[in-house]
Amino acid sequence: MSCFAISRRDGSFHLGLLYAVEQFIKIAPRMVVALIAASFMVKLVPTDIIGRFLGDNSGFTGIFIGSVAGLIVPAGPVISFAIAAALAAQGASVPALVAFITAWSLFSAHRIMLFEIPLLGPAFVRMRMLSVMLLPVLAGTLALIINEVLSRTRL
């Protein structure tokens, strides 16, 4: 991408770089703090709960809980991905994490709702919610199946 921007020779490389650095400076402190906060938060929940409900053996429960959690987390990507990373570090299973991130991306209980309803109307948002409702669980289940298949073939 940098090569493409440089080849344009109209300053877009510089502008792009400046913009990226600017954004990074804005986000980096928040990211660091969010990661720290998320780690603490996740540590507060005892590891055996995470293990029992979201861990590798939790199966569908983990997927379901991950989906619901992703649905209700009213935060931007900084916090949400920090939470996901912290959960992963504490032993959450891949299917549960996939469900969590899928749910959060699709619903984004926060600003995107505030964006979406004014721009597209509540009727559209309601329809979109309904269309998309099953996807986190579906994604988590697919991840589960893939994991099973992979582990069986390895054995």
Added chain:
Amino acid sequence: MFWGFAAFAALMAALCYGVLGTEAFNSAVARDLQMITDLLPRIAAAQVVAGLAWFMLPRDRLSRMLKKTGGRRGLAMATVAGIITPGGPMAAFPFTVIIANAGADRGVLVAYLASWALLGMQRIIVWDLPFMGAEFSTLRFLISLPMPIVAGMIARRLPFSVSLEKITSGESLRQ
């Protein structure tokens, strides 16, 4: 609808005041005001972008392109569009309004937004990869590839009718 929201807000405010006391209430109000002043310009900007682009885009070409979006092919196109959409909600939502007004059906709209949300390249590069690692991100990406199409198919089969307000005029556009 608006009054429903307003009533809910008032209820939450009362609860906050009653349960948590004046100080918590004041800080919540302050934070709300800050959030509003933060968001309103952005929403206004998104509206402006949508409006401007609507007038600037070659509408016939867009309509012709969109006429080909019946069936699963349209959903696939929407998915690809979502993957390559640069930028965040400020790009995706105005674009959604534009193609809606140009005639895209609800399946395409839902698929596009789902694709942007789940597969948007920018999101994956900036957030998925650093936080979750390449292996997890690749797995999630591959799993999520069919999702927008599924969502679009579901959207098309939903029974009730949905109307989408045109940004240029006040009319509703039945989908």
